[in-house]
Amino acid sequence: MQRSLLASGLLCFLLCRSFAQTNEPSDSAAKINALMQEVGELKAQVAELRADQARLADALSVQQNKKETGTAQTAEVAPTQEQPRTTGNPEQPGFSVPEGIRIQGFGEASYKATDARPPETAFFGFRHSANNSFGVGDLDLFVTSQLTDKSMVLSEIDFRETTDQNFDVNVERLLLNYNFNDYLKASVGRFHTATSFYNAVFHHGDWLQTAIDRPLAVQFSSDGGLLPSQAVGVSVTGKVPSGGLGLNYIFEYGTSDTVRPNILSPEGPSIDEGNGNGTIAGLFAKPLALPGLRIGGSFYHDDLSPRVSSAGEGSGSSQDRGGDGTIHIGQSIGSVHAVYVTPRFEFLNEAFLIRHTVQETGEKFNTAAFYSLISQKFRSNWRPYFRYQYANASTESPIFPDVGLRHGPSAGLRYDYNDYVAFKMQYNRTFRRQLPTINDVMLQLAFRF
Amino acid sequence: MKRYRTYLTAFAGLLLCGVVATMAAQQETGVAVVVNPENPVSSISSADLRQIFAGDKQSWSSNLPVFPIVRAPEARERQVLLKQILKMTEPEYKHYWLQKTYSGEAPQQPVTVFSNGMQLEAVRAKKGGIALINVEDLRAGVKIIKVDGYTPGTPGYPFK
Numbered sequence: 001m002q003r004s005l006l007a008s009g010l011l012c013f014l015l016c017r018s019f020a021q022t023n024e025p026s027d028s029a030a031k032i033n034a035l036m037q038e039v040g041e042l043k044a045q046v047a048e049l050r051a052d053q054a055r056l057a058d059a060l061s062v063q064q065n066k067k068e069t070g071t072a073q074t075a076e077v078a079p080t081q082e083q084p085r086t087t088g089n090p091e092q093p094g095f096s097v098p099e100g101i102r103i104q105g106f107g108e109a110s111y112k113a114t115d116a117r118p119p120e121t122a123f124f125g126f127r128h129s130a131n132n133s134f135g136v137g138d139l140d141l142f143v144t145s146q147l148t149d150k151s152m153v154l155s156e157i158d159f160r161e162t163t164d165q166n167f168d169v170n171v172e173r174l175l176l177n178y179n180f181n182d183y184l185k186a187s188v189g190r191f192h193t194a195t196s197f198y199n200a201v202f203h204h205g206d207w208l209q210t211a212i213d214r215p216l217a218v219q220f221s222s223d224g225g226l227l228p229s230q231a232v233g234v235s236v237t238g239k240v241p242s243g244g245l246g247l248n249y250i251f252e253y254g255t256s257d258t259v260r261p262n263i264l265s266p267e268g269p270s271i272d273e274g275n276g277n278g279t280i281a282g283l284f285a286k287p288l289a290l291p292g293l294r295i296g297g298s299f300y301h302d303d304l305s306p307r308v309s310s311a312g313e314g315s316g317s318s319q320d321r322g323g324d325g326t327i328h329i330g331q332s333i334g335s336v337h338a339v340y341v342t343p344r345f346e347f348l349n350e351a352f353l354i355r356h357t358v359q360e361t362g363e364k365f366n367t368a369a370f371y372s373l374i375s376q377k378f379r380s381n382w383r384p385y386f387r388y389q390y391a392n393a394s395t396e397s398p399i400f401p402d403v404g405l406r407h408g409p410s411a412g413l414r415y416d417y418n419d420y421v422a423f424k425m426q427y428n429r430t431f432r433r434q435l436p437t438i439n440d441v442m443l444q445l446a447f448r449f
Numbered sequence: 450m451k452r453y454r455t456y457l458t459a460f461a462g463l464l465l466c467g468v469v470a471t472m473a474a475q476q477e478t479g480v481a482v483v484v485n486p487e488n489p490v491s492s493i494s495s496a497d498l499r500q501i502f503a504g505d506k507q508s509w510s511s512n513l514p515v516f517p518i519v520r521a522p523e524a525r526e527r528q529v530l531l532k533q534i535l536k537m538t539e540p541e542y543k544h545y546w547l548q549k550t551y552s553g554e555a556p557q558q559p560v561t562v563f564s565n566g567m568q569l570e571a572v573r574a575k576k577g578g579i580a581l582i583n584v585e586d587l588r589a590g591v592k593i594i595k596v597d598g599y600t601p602g603t604p605g606y607p608f609k
Contacts, residue, residue: 032481032584032593032602039589095567095574102557104547142551149514149577152556177556181508187553201552208548244496288496291503343541380540419540448547 099146106140106205108446110212116438121266123213123223128163128266136161140172140204151178154187158204163266172204172230183238191235194250194282195227195300196350197337198371207446210346210414212426215371215389216406217352224263226354226369226391226400227333228256228275228302246286248296253279256302264402264435269308273331273399278302284337297336304329304356306398329398330357344377346385356399367393367400381416405433421447479584479601480529480608483569483591485576488513492595495607499534501579504546504555509577517559518571518580526565526581529608581608 113132114120127133139159146152156173175189194200198218202209219225233254240247256275262268284296305328337350351370357363369392375385390407393400412426428440482498484490490509500506507515520526522539531537537545546558562568565586572578573590584601587593599606 032587032600035587042589095570104551144550144557146557149516154553173553175553177553179507179514179556181512182506191553201548201554203551205551208551286505288500291499343537343545380538416540419543 101143101145104142105449106138106142106207106447107449108137108206108444110135110137110442110444112440112442114438114440116440117436119266120438121224121261121263122163123219126163127165138204138206139167142203142205150180151176153177156203160204175235181238183241185237187235187237188233190230190232191252191254192229193227193231193254193256193278193300194235194252194280194298195229195333196298196335196352197284197294197296197339198348198350199227199229200250205448206444207422207448210375210383210385211373211387211410211412212424212442212444213428215373215387216391216403217369217371217389218350221258221260224261224402226352226367226393226403228258228273228278228300230258231256231278233277240283242285244288246288248284248286250282250284250298251280253277260399262402268402271399272307274305274307275331276303276305290340292342293340295338297334300331300333300335302331303359304331304399327398328359330359331355331399332357346373346375348373354400356397358398365394365397365399367391367397367403375414383414383416385412385414386410387412404435406430408437420449421445478609479606480526480581481584481587481593481601482596482608483572483580483582483587483593485572485578486590486592487576488578488592490594491592492598495534495597498596502530502534502559504549504558507555513577515579516571516575516577518568518575518578519559519561520565520568520581521561521563525583526568530581533608 110126111132111134112122112126115131117131119129119131122128122130122133122135123137126135137160141157141159143155143157144152154173154175154177155171158170158172159167160170161167171190173189173191175187175191177185177187179185192199192203196218198214202214206212214220214223214225216224217226218229221227221229231252231254233252235250235252235254237248237250240249255277256273258273258275259270260273261270278300279302280298280300282296282298284294286294332355333352335350335352337348339349340347349370349372352368354367354369356365356367358365369390371387371389373385373387375383377383387410388408389410391403392405392407393403395401395404397403408428408430410426410428412424414422414424416422422445424442424444424446426440426442426444428438428442430438430440432438482493488509489511497506501515502517502519509515519530531539531542535542535545546555549555550558560571562571565582566588568580568582569586569588569591572580582591593601596607597605601608
């Protein structure tokens with residue numbers, strides 16, 4: 001009998017306790033109200049204490065003034081009155097954001113084997129004319145500093161290995177940003193242009209991109225890419241009030257200086273496009289209902305005065321071998337993109353139409369290009385990917401005589417060893433018009449620090 | 450002896466129920482979204498909250514810069530942020546923010562602090578501050594805002 005009573009008592013106790021806890025939400029609401037009431041009371045107490053403190057400080061300052069002569073010191077008392085007011089004040093505590101310069105580094109070591117005879121122009125530090133070689137590629141330092149709540153400096157300094165295993169230092173990006181609000185963000189300096197989504201989002205840190213290399217269309221122009229990848233000027237971007245559609249605009253005006261190597265022949269002359277000032281206007285949507293989706297496009301225009309420079313010479317030291325100023329070309333680039341990126345899934349699609357119009361003759365040369373990349377992360381660190389790219393330029397094109405028609409798939413696998421190191425392997429097959437097909441195998445160890 | 454065994458089984462079962470109920474009750478205290486009292490915002494949608502902690506919304510409607518503050522890994526508020534708001538794992542969150550700042554889309558990733566006391570201090574100090582704080586750790590000097598029209602502790606509130 002006693003046991004039955006004991007068991008019943010325990011049952012009641014536990015049921016009551018359980019019931020009380022399931023009503024926790026309403027208890028929490030009551031608790032919040034009680035807390036808010038307590039906050040009000042505490043605020044009143046703080047106000048009283050402050051008033052007392054101020055009175056005490058006044059009294060002390062009067063005594064101090066009596067001891068020390070001169071009326072000029074009266075003004076200096078004010079800070080000593082303010083000092084105790086800020087200490088212990090719950091609305092102005094001592095929290096501060098760490099200031100200074102933040103540096104993030106990216107690096108990689110790569111290996112490439114190709115069956116192209118002769119090999120095409122190398123990048124990543126691979127040696128020209130070599131069918132297989134190692135290269136360090138880029139040492140990329142990303143430097144930022146928050147100046148105020150609304151302004152910051154962003155810089156990307158790239159130490160790039162050349163084909164003779166020396167390093168060039170380039171300031172790839174240097175921007176002073178000011179964010180007025182979500183609708184107006186202005187930047188001045190050197191930036192990667194918004195001629196493509198890829199160019200605006202992925203920079204020199206290869207660790208951040210899934211594949212080993214960039215698609216040809218959005219490759220950096222110094223590596224043979226088709227677009228003016230850099231400019232110095234002004235960039236303005238922001239949201240457009242559009243509700244759930246999430247429209248954004250971008251406008252850039254700047255000076256580019258695009259010098260492309262001849263990708264068919266490492267020893268051949270490079271092409272200095274002699275860009276005038278370029279204008280970019282773009283619009284893209286990031287629907288709130290589907291985070292990760294971005295659809296948009298941009299239009300770019302500038303005027304070119306192409307020159308052919310000796311091989312291996314940069315824009316600063318190019319010696320014109322003729323053609324300087326003899327033709328003027330209007331360059332217009334239209335691009336559209338549809339990308340869907342989540343932490344585990346990536347689907348990038350971009351298409352370009354580049355039109356060169358020779359102003360003296362009225363001839364028009366169209367170059368079409370696109371790439372599509374899809375990847376899916378499996379488990380926590382394996383990410384296979386597949387890419388197809390296409391570029392088709394006229395062999396008569398005054399700007400892209402070396403590109404021709406080239407297209408083909410790339411397949412690869414990325415393995416993230418941890419948050420800092422990734423190993424990638426990739427196979428490229430490139431079909432070329434009137435030229436043998438190329439097979440490349442690339443390996444890369446990309447890291448950040 | 451048989452009756453004793455029955456009572457013992459019943460007792461063990463009830464004890465288990467009690468423990469489970471206690472644990473469930475602790476989970477239900479909720480995580481509140483708090484802002485600085487000078488911020489005129491009193492309610493926020495889940496979508497806006499995601500945009501803020503994903504760096505896509507960087508200023509309040511009053512042009513005040515948003516200053517998101519997050520707890521360090523393993524904290525309950527961090528788990529709510531990652532699982533319920535951003536739907537990311539810890540490495541994915543780090544990778545996301547690295548990409549976001551590197552592309553220049555966001556000036557800096559949310560400031561990470563090690564305690565709710567520090568979160569409170571940061572929200573009090575920054576007019577644009579916003580943080581997730583366990584209801585039981587709330588103190589004076591911050592303002593609780595509604596999420597999708599619900600206050601913490603009421604049925605329908607999303608962050609329990």
